[in-house]
Amino acid sequence: MSYVLGLTSKIMNTITKQSINGGEFLIKETEAQEIFIFEEFNEEQKMMAQACQDFIDTEITPNVEEIDSMKNPEIIPNIFRKAGDLGLLGIAVPQEYGGMGMSFNTSMLMADIIGSAGSFSTTYGAHTGIGTLPILYYGTEEQKAKYLPKLATGEWAACYCLTEPDAGSDANSGKTKATLTADGKHYLINGQKMWISNAGFADIFIVFAKIEDDKNLTAFVVEKGFGGISMNEEEKKMGIKGSSTRQVFFNDCKVPVENMLSDRGNGFKIAVNILNIGRIKLGAGILNGAREVISQAIKYSTERKQFGVSINTFGAIKSKLAEMAIRTYVSESLTYRAGQDIEDRINDLVSGGMEDAVAKLKGVEEFAIECAISKVHGSEVLDYVVDQGVQVYGGMGYSADAPMERAYRDARIVRIYEGTNEINRMLMVGMVLKRAMKGEINLFEPAMAVSQELTSVPSFETVDTSELFAAEKEVIKKLKKVFLMVGGKAAMALQDKIESEQEIMMNLADVMIEIYAAESAILRTEKLVSMKGEEACKNQIAMSQVYLSTAVDKINAAAKEAIGSFTKGDEQKVMLMGLKRFTKMDLVDTKTLRREIADYMIAKGKYPFS
Numbered sequence: 001m002s003y004v005l006g007l008t009s010k011i012m013n014t015i016t017k018q019s020i021n022g023g024e025f026l027i028k029e030t031e032a033q034e035i036f037i038f039e040e041f042n043e044e045q046k047m048m049a050q051a052c053q054d055f056i057d058t059e060i061t062p063n064v065e066e067i068d069s070m071k072n073p074e075i076i077p078n079i080f081r082k083a084g085d086l087g088l089l090g091i092a093v094p095q096e097y098g099g100m101g102m103s104f105n106t107s108m109l110m111a112d113i114i115g116s117a118g119s120f121s122t123t124y125g126a127h128t129g130i131g132t133l134p135i136l137y138y139g140t141e142e143q144k145a146k147y148l149p150k151l152a153t154g155e156w157a158a159c160y161c162l163t164e165p166d167a168g169s170d171a172n173s174g175k176t177k178a179t180l181t182a183d184g185k186h187y188l189i190n191g192q193k194m195w196i197s198n199a200g201f202a203d204i205f206i207v208f209a210k211i212e213d214d215k216n217l218t219a220f221v222v223e224k225g226f227g228g229i230s231m232n233e234e235e236k237k238m239g240i241k242g243s244s245t246r247q248v249f250f251n252d253c254k255v256p257v258e259n260m261l262s263d264r265g266n267g268f269k270i271a272v273n274i275l276n277i278g279r280i281k282l283g284a285g286i287l288n289g290a291r292e293v294i295s296q297a298i299k300y301s302t303e304r305k306q307f308g309v310s311i312n313t314f315g316a317i318k319s320k321l322a323e324m325a326i327r328t329y330v331s332e333s334l335t336y337r338a339g340q341d342i343e344d345r346i347n348d349l350v351s352g353g354m355e356d357a358v359a360k361l362k363g364v365e366e367f368a369i370e371c372a373i374s375k376v377h378g379s380e381v382l383d384y385v386v387d388q389g390v391q392v393y394g395g396m397g398y399s400a401d402a403p404m405e406r407a408y409r410d411a412r413i414v415r416i417y418e419g420t421n422e423i424n425r426m427l428m429v430g431m432v433l434k435r436a437m438k439g440e441i442n443l444f445e446p447a448m449a450v451s452q453e454l455t456s457v458p459s460f461e462t463v464d465t466s467e468l469f470a471a472e473k474e475v476i477k478k479l480k481k482v483f484l485m486v487g488g489k490a491a492m493a494l495q496d497k498i499e500s501e502q503e504i505m506m507n508l509a510d511v512m513i514e515i516y517a518a519e520s521a522i523l524r525t526e527k528l529v530s531m532k533g534e535e536a537c538k539n540q541i542a543m544s545q546v547y548l549s550t551a552v553d554k555i556n557a558a559a560k561e562a563i564g565s566f567t568k569g570d571e572q573k574v575m576l577m578g579l580k581r582f583t584k585m586d587l588v589d590t591k592t593l594r595r596e597i598a599d600y601m602i603a604k605g606k607y608p609f610s
Helices: 003-010 043-069 075-085 104-114 119-131 133-138 141-153 267-285 287-303 315-351 356-366 368-398 403-415 421-437 444-454 470-500 502-532 535-566 569-582 590-604
Strands: 158-161 177-180 186-197 204-211 218-223 229-231 245-256
Touching: 043 075, 043 104, 043 119, 075 119, 075 141, 104 119, 104 267, 104 287, 104 315, 119 133, 119 158, 119 186, 119 204, 119 267, 133 141, 133 218, 133 267, 133 356, 158 186, 186 204, 186 218, 204 245, 204 267, 218 245, 218 267, 267 287, 267 315, 267 356, 267 368, 287 315, 287 368, 287 403, 287 590, 315 356, 315 368, 315 502, 315 535, 315 590, 356 368, 368 403, 368 421, 368 502, 421 470, 421 502, 444 470, 444 569, 470 502, 470 535, 470 569, 502 535, 535 569, 535 590
Parallel strands: 158 204, 177 204
Antiparallel strands: 177 186, 186 245, 204 218, 229 245
């Protein structure tokens, strides 16, 4: 193994705090010192990230055209095996199974860096995430010992067979069947799966099927050598062209009974929990791609001359560059905040005596809401960044000879991966409401307090805003009241019908996302200021302030649309007055701040905030 593996025993997270519950950011204040920020990764972790970046620079970037052409079917498998030799495929696999046993946020960092590898990032994510983790978290000791060492080293590649022609977002409706043989020793699997990443060269298939008339799916570990597996040709896709994506057909595929993963009927739960991990890893996985696009746009805007000057001197271009960076910085902030919360919960559970694999599942499940937020926010940030990258390049951005064309195509899939963003929006709100009904989140009591506040005389008590971000934190407190007001009233008015009101659910989700995003950026910057000083962080301060200003407007618009859809008359007027009160914020000179941010990046010649 490479020198990367030698770093394994040294890497430890340094942040210790009392873990909170998932979704509680809506009703609780978080102190800056309680969160983990990107800048706190230690030297060993940074060395691992650099090793990953060196791998991309050496193996991916020079071969990107050949990878995307798919003319050489061996190039991706060869690169995959090299990643295994470096230890990059076993980041989350315990050392006893040949992996590196890294912390959750370290695995997030690796997903972050590999995200700029284009098509290969899909290959990597499908193998290390949904291909490997079901065995790690749900496998028997025999299954782990047999399969994990080969998966961690890249000797074998894995894929995940869940989606079917008529079972996408509604995955549990799959029709693939597993029938027990007469001797009771094997299951015969029959069915069709589609959009299966890595299928073309996979050795292991995580397959979901129904036994008899079971309501829920059951999962199986299927080896390619079992036979009865055939495939269509590689799919022709809009983007990520260099990743293998095929339809897979199972025809009396004979699987030993001991290859059932977990218990019968537990497949849907496995799928949901593994997708939660996939969502937050995808939130991390967009970051380095976004940074790279921003850096390329800065470089091009410096070199491109119009009217006798570089186009980066124009306000319109500066505004784009700055906004691309602001949104990326915010997505970094919320993703690593959530990642460390998951890590803290895992550590708490392990300290309490829970088995490591079970604790990891429980930790991620607890923060499923934040996982969905990370996925949605990150994917939409990347979409925005690549779109603006094309625009900065102008006509060249539309040319396949320039880097933006590929980035634009490759980015589009991330809003569909791991559940569409629409599904994720409805899931996050649904989970908040269900947890509130179960008493796991004390949501209704604060919501009632906000409801009473609407009919009371507004407080004219002044708030001391002399400290950094004091004013911004007051704004965030009020934004949380927007969610409590609208979400509480909607739940009361619509009751069990609320989940069928998808537009309202998505409105509420947008409010949640912007609260979590804006708060995460402010907390990160506040902590960064405590480490480096205010002057050194003036651009991060500006980014946080600009983002909050735009988040307030987004929340106002989403909440207003929701209010208009289920209220009338005096109740509506009262809520609109409350909305106006709760989204009041002093005007921010976003133009000047964006220009200052852009000037700093142009001087550095790249995205300089990580």
